[in-house]
Amino acid sequence: MHDYLKKLNEAQREAVVNTKGASLVIAGAGSGKTRVLTYRIAHLLANGVPPYKILALTFTNKAAREMKQRIGEIVGFEHASNLWMGTFHSIFARILRYESAYLGYDSNYTIYDTSDSKNLIKSIIKEKKLDEKTYKPGQILGRISRAKNNLITPSTYQNNSTYYSTDEAHRVPYTGQIYAAYMKRCKISGAMDFDDLLLNTNILLRDHKAVLEKYQQKFDYILVDEYQDTNFAQYLILKKLAEKHHNICVVGDDSQSIYAFRGAKIENILNFQKDYPEMKVFKLEHNYRSTQNIVNAANSVIANNQKQLPKKVFTENDEGEKIGIVRAITEVEEGHLIANSIQEKRLNEQKKFSDFAILYRTNAQSRILEEALRKRNIPYRIYGGLSFYQRKEIKDLVGYLRMTINPNDDEALKRIINYPARGIGSTTMSKLESAATANGISIWQVLAAPQNYGVNINSGTTKKLQGFIILVQQFTELAANNDAYDAAIQIASNSGLLKDLYNDKSPEGRSRYENIQELLNGIKDFVSNAHEEGTDVKLHTYIENIALLTDMDKNKDEDQERITLMTIHSAKGLEFQHLYIAGLEEGLFPSSMSMESPEEIEEERRLFYVALTRAEQTASLYWCQSRYKWGSVESKSPSRFLKELDQAYIEATSDDNYSFENPEPGQTHFRKPGSQPAFQNSSTRKSGTIKSRNMRQPMRSRPTANQGPAADPNFTPDPPENIKEGQTVIHQRFGRGEITRIEGEGTNRKASVQFASGRKTLLLRFAKLKVIKAS
DNA sequence: GCCTGACGTGTTTTT
DNA sequence: CACGTCAGGC
Numbered sequence: 001m002h003d004y005l006k007k008l009n010e011a012q013r014e015a016v017v018n019t020k021g022a023s024l025v026i027a028g029a030g031s032g033k034t035r036v037l038t039y040r041i042a043h044l045l046a047n048g049v050p051p052y053k054i055l056a057l058t059f060t061n062k063a064a065r066e067m068k069q070r071i072g073e074i075v076g077f078e079h080a081s082n083l084w085m086g087t088f089h090s091i092f093a094r095i096l097r098y099e100s101a102y103l104g105y106d107s108n109y110t111i112y113d114t115s116d117s118k119n120l121i122k123s124i125i126k127e128k129k130l131d132e133k134t135y136k137p138g139q140i141l142g143r144i145s146r147a148k149n150n151l152i153t154p155s156t157y158q159n160n161s162t163y164y165s166t167d168e169a170h171r172v173p174y175t176g177q178i179y180a181a182y183m184k185r186c187k188i189s190g191a192m193d194f195d196d197l198l199l200n201t202n203i204l205l206r207d208h209k210a211v212l213e214k215y216q217q218k219f220d221y222i223l224v225d226e227y228q229d230t231n232f233a234q235y236l237i238l239k240k241l242a243e244k245h246h247n248i249c250v251v252g253d254d255s256q257s258i259y260a261f262r263g264a265k266i267e268n269i270l271n272f273q274k275d276y277p278e279m280k281v282f283k284l285e286h287n288y289r290s291t292q293n294i295v296n297a298a299n300s301v302i303a304n305n306q307k308q309l310p311k312k313v314f315t316e317n318d319e320g321e322k323i324g325i326v327r328a329i330t331e332v333e334e335g336h337l338i339a340n341s342i343q344e345k346r347l348n349e350q351k352k353f354s355d356f357a358i359l360y361r362t363n364a365q366s367r368i369l370e371e372a373l374r375k376r377n378i379p380y381r382i383y384g385g386l387s388f389y390q391r392k393e394i395k396d397l398v399g400y401l402r403m404t405i406n407p408n409d410d411e412a413l414k415r416i417i418n419y420p421a422r423g424i425g426s427t428t429m430s431k432l433e434s435a436a437t438a439n440g441i442s443i444w445q446v447l448a449a450p451q452n453y454g455v456n457i458n459s460g461t462t463k464k465l466q467g468f469i470i471l472v473q474q475f476t477e478l479a480a481n482n483d484a485y486d487a488a489i490q491i492a493s494n495s496g497l498l499k500d501l502y503n504d505k506s507p508e509g510r511s512r513y514e515n516i517q518e519l520l521n522g523i524k525d526f527v528s529n530a531h532e533e534g535t536d537v538k539l540h541t542y543i544e545n546i547a548l549l550t551d552m553d554k555n556k557d558e559d560q561e562r563i564t565l566m567t568i569h570s571a572k573g574l575e576f577q578h579l580y581i582a583g584l585e586e587g588l589f590p591s592s593m594s595m596e597s598p599e600e601i602e603e604e605r606r607l608f609y610v611a612l613t614r615a616e617q618t619a620s621l622y623w624c625q626s627r628y629k630w631g632s633v634e635s636k637s638p639s640r641f642l643k644e645l646d647q648a649y650i651e652a653t654s655d656d657n658y659s660f661e662n663p664e665p666g667q668t669h670f671r672k673p674g675s676q677p678a679f680q681n682s683s684t685r686k687s688g689t690i691k692s693r694n695m696r697q698p699m700r701s702r703p704t705a706n707q708g709p710a711a712d713p714n715f716t717p718d719p720p721e722n723i724k725e726g727q728t729v730i731h732q733r734f735g736r737g738e739i740t741r742i743e744g745e746g747t748n749r750k751a752s753v754q755f756a757s758g759r760k761t762l763l764l765r766f767a768k769l770k771v772i773k774a775s
Numbered sequence: 776g777c778c779t780g781a782c783g784t785g786t787t788t789t790t
Numbered sequence: 791c792a793c794g795t796c797a798g799g800c
Contacts, residue, residue, distance in 0.1 A: 547790090
């Protein structure tokens with residue numbers, strides 16, 4: 001028996017060595033799923049299966065990289081490097097480049113990211129003279145994306161009365177037309193969006209038997225990670241590829257299915273047996289990651305879900321600490337409480353910063369947390385949010401690089417044609433663009449001979465356009481004759497982009513300049529890595545998959561000692577000794593989601609489950625009362641999720657004892673009459689059961705813009721005279737504090753208040769201060 | 776044609 | 791609060 005098999009438990013070993021036929025590996029959180037997948041592949045390789053015959057699909061690039069590394073350590077890196085391992089999107093993007101001719105695409109096709117797609121949809125909406133208020137690019141893209149994930153092409157979409165009536169009900173009856181126009185424009189620009197990569201792969205395999213057979217024969221073994229998060233398009237690709245040999249192994253955990261918003265179907269994992277009746281099921285239920293309290297608490301959260309496979313995740317680890325539940329008054333206080341706790345724990349228990357992580361539901365929640373961490377000098381690394389690759393300056397340079405490779409790329413052209421300013425304004429651009437649309441060609445093609453397409457442009461502008469054409473042509477030549485790095489650096493400087501940023505001496509400008517340097521360094525590394533392997537890297541190789549890269553893929557200062565901040569979604573697959581979950585007053589639910597179907601509630605439970613099971617030693621849940629109160633619609637209460645945690649595993653650590661009831665109305669801070677709530681979210685506007693008495697009635701629509709809700713006539717603030725030194729106060733922004741000094745007279749008195757975040761001086765007249773107790 | 780400031784609006788999660 | 795849009799000045 002091979003050595004590596006000794007490192008596995010019984011269930012894991014079974015899942016590793018049974019490589020023939022269809023296998024469903026149900027892997028509970030922390031049960032060694034990655035290990036099983038890694039060893040299974042290593043096992044295949046050790047048994048003589050050539051690496052290029054194995055297709056292994058992961059959920060993120062990072063997961064693929066790490067797995068390759070670990071397999072390499074077992075079987076040798078050269079062997080491992082020939083595996084077909086990557087995300088669905090990157091693997092099929094690669095296959096589509098090989099087979100692009102079948103679909104009428106060039107192999108240099110561009111991959112549009114979400115913002116490219118939105119921009120294109122926006123211009124289509126404009127061209128079609130549709131109301132930009134009702135046709136929101138993001139929403140339309142969402143509908144198109146959903147259609148694509150369900151393999152509904154524009155013609156099917158337009159001929160289907162159900163889609164039409166749904167669209168009509170949403171007051172966007174022209175969605176079908178936009179969809180068709182969008183697809184056409186993408187094709188003309190030689191571009192595919194994320195969903196096209198899957199849709200077009202399906203079309204390729206459906207319409208070209210020879211291609212299908214080629215890949216059916218190529219991949220003798222198929223392995224899929226995070227199978228619970230696959231959508232219909234992905235499911236069908238797998239089904240087709242595995243049709244002949246059924247050597248497909250899917251690994252996943254139905255309790256961690258959290259991507260329904262992206263079209264993921266939990267049914268794929270629940271119904272795996274339907275397609276492969278002979279399948280073998282392997283259940284990994286032994287959790288090696290977390291304490292008993294955490295495992296049990298997590299189990300209790302999803303205990304009542306209907307859609308799930310029977311399994312019992314257990315652990316033999318210590319019981320561990322109870323799960324802490326901390327109520328903060330405001331988000332600022334929440335940040336400081338978390339920061340304090342991290343600092344304390346680090347010093348008392350000799351922990352590293354990298355042992356800690358803070359998770360939250362939305363990227364926007366990170367800002368206040370960051371501030372608190374900075375105040376304490378706690379180094380952190382934040383993942384997600386505005387990704388490096390989505391920054392303006394990066395997209396600008398990438399725009400030039402994209403134009404160099406594929407000048408038909410309209411979105412790239414529109415981005416860079418007048419940046420840095422070349423005197424080509426919006427009037428000229430709209431002329432060019434509408435000519436392009438009218439003639440079914442790209443803007444670049446119109447540019448070559450505007451007069452042929454009925455575009456009237458004065459001679460001055462024509463000269464400027466000519467200049468741009470020559471510039472791009474020069475770049476294309478550069479890219480053909482140089483490696484990626486040399487080409488990129490010259491393009492950055494010859495385009496004038498580098499100079500433009502260099503001249504900007506503001507702090508933001510400097511950081512932009514540095515970001516460009518960082519991107520260029522990234523290209524340099526990319527090139528020199530490939531050089532070691534003896535290949536020459538041209539620009540197109542680098543630029544091909546850039547849209548598929550995320551922050552996670554930049555392994556910059558990975559070895560540094562930092563705590564981690566990220567959304568729960570991006571924390572999947574990771575683990576941290578000490579975990580903080582912030583902002584639970586949203587119940588992990590953004591309040592904008594008004595319709596809560598049972599499916600959605602179950603998914604939110606699973607999200608909570610994912611969050612909790614990232615923790616090895618301790619998990620603490622934080623929520624802030626102020627936020628919660630403004631949006632105190634019953635269904636959004638934090639207690640919903642906390643109620644689903646078994647009391648036995650949790651502990652309230654706020655100074656007031658945590659109660660499962662809603663906080664008393666009027667208990668916290670006040671607002672100046674007529675002012676806006678600190679955080680006005682949609683739940684203040686939507687209907688629901690209002691718990692707090694001084695919460696005003698929800699409104700059907702906002703009366704006048706920006707005016708906020710009407711003042712409560714019965715409301716009287718505490719007179720400032722009653723505020724005394726030594727009292728504990730609550731402030732809307734800074735949270736809990738103590739008044740150390742009061743100076744001045746009457747309504748102009750000022751109070752020095754010591755908050756967790758530091759000392760502040762507040763005007764009592766305006767103070768959003770309320771005495772909660774005299775001490 | 777380009778730049779600037781005022782205003783208004785709307786906020787999940789990701790490949 | 792941060793971003794996009796629009797009007798007005800250069």
